[in-house]
Each structure stands twice: as structure tokens, then as C-alpha cells.
Amino acid sequence: MTSGLRGFLSRLTATDSELDAEELQRDSAKCGAVPAGQCRRGQIVSVSGRLRTVAYTPRTNLPTLEADLWDGSDVVTLVFLGRRSIAGIEPGRQLTARGRVAIRDDRKVIYNPYYELEAPR
Numbered sequence: 001m002t003s004g005l006r007g008f009l010s011r012l013t014a015t016d017s018e019l020d021a022e023e024l025q026r027d028s029a030k031c032g033a034v035p036a037g038q039c040r041r042g043q044i045v046s047v048s049g050r051l052r053t054v055a056y057t058p059r060t061n062l063p064t065l066e067a068d069l070w071d072g073s074d075v076v077t078l079v080f081l082g083r084r085s086i087a088g089i090e091p092g093r094q095l096t097a098r099g100r101v102a103i104r105d106d107r108k109v110i111y112n113p114y115y116e117l118e119a120p121r
Helices: 002-013 016-030
Strands: 044-057 064-070 075-081 094-104 107-111 114-117
Touching: 044 075, 075 094
Parallel strands: 075 107
Antiparallel strands: 044 064, 044 094, 064 075, 094 107, 094 114
16 A cells, blocks of 8 residues: 555656656557667667657768657667658657667667657647
8 A cells, every 4th residue: 555655646746757758668568669778789679659859960971860769768769871851750759660779879779770650649
């Protein structure tokens, strides 16, 4: 009973961002995705979450579209090589992405992931 009360009180005092992170982690676990915080270099993973930022990065030889996917535990950057935009890839969209994790500038990255957009809420 005390753990139920403790959980209730922690929800009352939690910030909106903490509650949002908990919800994203629950949704991610339901679809069988690996938490981004547990992803390691070289693993082939499925991650699920919400796109925080999407940015077109012009490079001298190859343009890229980069999107930060947040699942409540950590961020994985999805990098689409040779793309300037992709329909549906926009901040706030929920999606599941699958691919091999790489590390670039101490950040987790998946290059050209297979992805599935979720219906807008």
C-alpha cells in the first residue's frame, strides 16, 4: 500500500516533462523497442519515440536530413543520407526506427534507418 501511495505522490510532484518521458518509455516498451539509453554501438535495434528536432544539413558532397528521436531515456539521431526532406518526418511525430547503432561525436546515430510512422495523435 505504501508503494502505491508513494507512486501517487511522485506523480503529483512530477513535472510535465518527467510524466511525458514516463509515457514515452511505456509506449516504447509496449511495441518491443530497445530503450535508447541501452543501445550500444554495433547493435541492430528497434527504437520508438518522438522526433524532437529535424534539420537539413547541407554538406559539400552529400546532403543529410537529421532527426533526433527521443524515447524518454535518451536520444538517437536518425541520419538520412542524400535527403533534403521526407514526408512525415517532422518534429512531434511518433515513429519506430530500426537499424545499426553507430557513434558519432559521442552521440548514438542510426544511418538510413528503416522507419514506420505512427498515426498522428
